[in-house]
Amino acid sequence: MSEAAGPMKIPRGLAGVSVTDTRISKSASDGSLIYRGYPISELAAKASFEETAYLVVNGRLPTRVELAAFSKGLVERSKVDRRVFRIMKGLGRKAHPIDVIRTAASALGSLDGEKTMAGKEASIEAKMSVLAANSRRLPLGMRPRTPKKGLGFSDNLLQMLTDRKASDFDRWVFERALIFYMEHDMNASSFTVRVVASTLADPYAAASAGLASLKGPLHGGANEAAMEMLLEVRDPAKAREFVDETFRQGRKLMGFGHRVYKDFDPRARLCKEYLKEMTERRRESAWLYELCDAVEREMWERKRIPPNLDYYAAPIFYLLGIEVPLYTPIFAASRVFGWMAHYNEQVEENKLIRPDSTYVGPSGLRYTSVGERKA
Ligand SMILES: CC(C)(COP(=O)(O)OP(=O)(O)OC[C@H]1O[C@@H](n2cnc3c(N)ncnc32)[C@H](O)[C@@H]1OP(=O)(O)O)[C@@H](O)C(=O)NCCC(=O)NCCS
Numbered sequence: 001m002s003e004a005a006g007p008m009k010i011p012r013g014l015a016g017v018s019v020t021d022t023r024i025s026k027s028a029s030d031g032s033l034i035y036r037g038y039p040i041s042e043l044a045a046k047a048s049f050e051e052t053a054y055l056v057v058n059g060r061l062p063t064r065v066e067l068a069a070f071s072k073g074l075v076e077r078s079k080v081d082r083r084v085f086r087i088m089k090g091l092g093r094k095a096h097p098i099d100v101i102r103t104a105a106s107a108l109g110s111l112d113g114e115k116t117m118a119g120k121e122a123s124i125e126a127k128m129s130v131l132a133a134n135s136r137r138l139p140l141g142m143r144p145r146t147p148k149k150g151l152g153f154s155d156n157l158l159q160m161l162t163d164r165k166a167s168d169f170d171r172w173v174f175e176r177a178l179i180f181y182m183e184h185d186m187n188a189s190s191f192t193v194r195v196v197a198s199t200l201a202d203p204y205a206a207a208s209a210g211l212a213s214l215k216g217p218l219h220g221g222a223n224e225a226a227m228e229m230l231l232e233v234r235d236p237a238k239a240r241e242f243v244d245e246t247f248r249q250g251r252k253l254m255g256f257g258h259r260v261y262k263d264f265d266p267r268a269r270l271c272k273e274y275l276k277e278m279t280e281r282r283r284e285s286a287w288l289y290e291l292c293d294a295v296e297r298e299m300w301e302r303k304r305i306p307p308n309l310d311y312y313a314a315p316i317f318y319l320l321g322i323e324v325p326l327y328t329p330i331f332a333a334s335r336v337f338g339w340m341a342h343y344n345e346q347v348e349e350n351k352l353i354r355p356d357s358t359y360v361g362p363s364g365l366r367y368t369s370v371g372e373r374k375a
Contacts, residue, residue, distance in 0.1 A: 007356035015259060019191070019353075024056065024341045025183045031264045035183055036060065044176050044270055049154045050074065052179045053125070053337040057344075071152065077126035078147045078156075080104075081111045088131070088138040097135035097329050098220070102211040104131045109204030120203045121340045128207070128336040129153065132329035133160030154178050157333055164321040169281065173274040174320060177313045180267040181331050183338030185260075189213045189220065193339040197346035198353040210339045214332055217254060223310035223327040226255030227318055230291055239294035243302065255311030256299050264306045271312030278319050288315050 010017050027033045033040040036055050043052050047061075050071045054062040062070060087107050088100050108127065114120045134144045145160040154175035158166060166174070184190070192213040196206040214220035233242045246253055258265055272292070279289040292315055296307050317327050 007358060009358065010355075013259075019186060020194070020346075022185065022342075022345060023059065024338070024345060025185045027185055027260045029260055029262050031261055031266050031269075033184070033266050040180065040266055041270065043179055047179065048152065049175050049178050049182075049334075050152060052182060053153070056183050056337050056341050057121075057125070073122055074126045074153055075147060075149070075156075077123050078130050080127050080130050080144075080146075081108075083111055084108060084131075085134070085138055085144050088134065089141065091139050093139055093141075095139045096215070097132075097325050098211055098215040098332070100135040100139055101128070101131045101329055101332060102208050102215075104135075105204055105208045105211060109202060109208070112204070117203070121343065124203050124207050125336050125340055129157045129333035130160070132326070132333040133157060135329045136323065136325055157330070158320065161326055161330070162321045166320060167281075170278065170320055173278060173316055176274060177271065177316055178330070178334040180271065180309055180313070181334040183335070183341065187219065188216075189335065190338055190342045194342050194346040195353045197343045198350055200347065200350070203340060203343055206343050207336060207339055210335070211332055214328060214335065220328040220331045220335075222254050222308070223314045223317070223331065224324050226311045227314035227324050227327065229254055230288070230295070230315060230318075231324075233291060233295065234287070236287060236290040236294040239291065239298050243295065243298040247302070253295070253299055253305075255314065256307050257305045258308045261306065261308065265308045267309040268307045268312045271309065271316060272307075275312055275315055275319075278316065282319070285319055288319065 023036065025033065025035045035043060035052065036059055038055070043055075047055075051061060051067060054067060054070045084104050084107050088104050091100050091103060105124065105128070108124065112120065112123050114123045130144075130146060138144060147156040148159060151159065152175075155171055157178070158171060158174050189210040193206045193210040196209045217225045233239060243253065275292065276289050279285040292307075292312065296311075299305055299307070314324075314327060317330065318324070322330070
């Protein structure tokens with residue numbers, strides 16, 4: 001395009017614009033999602049968190065030896081410097097968990113002793129779950145929880161998040177939720193990570209930026225907002241009234257809608273099945289599945305907008321006994337693997353991401369001194 005023609009106009013929010021080629025993952029409007037070529041349903045049914053993380057980061061499934069080394073590396077690198085814990089604690093009782101993790105990720109940029117790029121990436125991947133699990137405990141003055149020897153990534157995160165002993169099925173479901181949260185092509189936080197990576201800033205800087213964009217309720221914060229909404233409604237019989245009232249007030253229903261999926265989110269569909277089974281296994285929780293289903297039906301009837309992953313991951317976390325403010329941190333603990341895959345892909349084929357804009361403000365104004373300006 002010639003200079004004279006001016007910059008190309010792009011749809012708002014970059015909707016429908018492909019900003020790069022990627023080999024990491026792809027979601028599509030027909031409800032499909034692949035990680036490195038593998039359908040998400042296949043990975044959910046058969047793969048462990050570590051296998052999936054290796055796949056996302058390295059581009060192929062690991063051999064037995066590679067998987068063992070990767071899993072060992074995650075445990076070995078999970079030790080967080082006490083100075084980072086002290087910084088997290090110092091943020092105080094009112095600190096938002098994502099602010100706490102973001103601050104800790106920034107601090108790691110100065111305090112982590114890793115020398116190589118691969119080491120820095122592996123370090124932030126391994127430590128994010130420890131930061132996430134302690135993002136409330138430390139500011140509240142509680143002792144940090146750390147990974148236990150002999151447990152896998154998912155079990156370790158769960159034992160750091162909650163005191164409850166989970167059944168085998170619940171642990172399996174939690175691992176599936178983490179797999180779903182790991183990667184999702186050009187979502188807002190991965191795009192943010194790529195923008196930062198394109199300046200050749202280090203992985204800590206990129207992860208801190210990813211965390212910043214994950215905080216908002218239109219992205220990572222939606223799982224917490226969805227749970228708060230479900231707890232506010234409580235009674236499946238009140239679903240209609242609640243949806244009516246939400247729309248009357250011109251508000252959005254959190255956990256619904258997606259830039260890509262217009263009919264269904266495959267991750268939400270699978271989580272809904274898992275939630276059903278979880279509630280069937282604990283009779284007293286039947287209300288929660290019925291409530292989710294009732295709100296989903298109302299939303300579909302009215303707006304034809306389907307639920308997304310956050311909507312069905314939230315009640316799963318709730319039944320696992322995890323506190324609501326830790327839901328977005330869980331997202332971060334898993335998504336960091338996707339972020340690092342994007343970081344690498346960006347750096348390997350780098351071109352600084354520096355778009356243009358169309359100026360629509362005034363021009364040719366004359367400067368007046370402060371005393372001459374009218375209010
Ligand atoms: C995810 C999201 C930001 C996608 O947004 P988008 O692709 O930019 O789509 P828009 O926000 O422009 O929505 C398109 C239309 O659907 C409506 N819509 C989308 N999501 C909605 C929701 N959760 N509740 C009510 N209406 C919604 C919008 O109001 C808009 O209606 P309009 O055309 O009459 O103005 C949006 O669906 C949303 O805000 N969802 C709630 C937050 C959430 O769950 N985020 C997690 C995403 S995984």
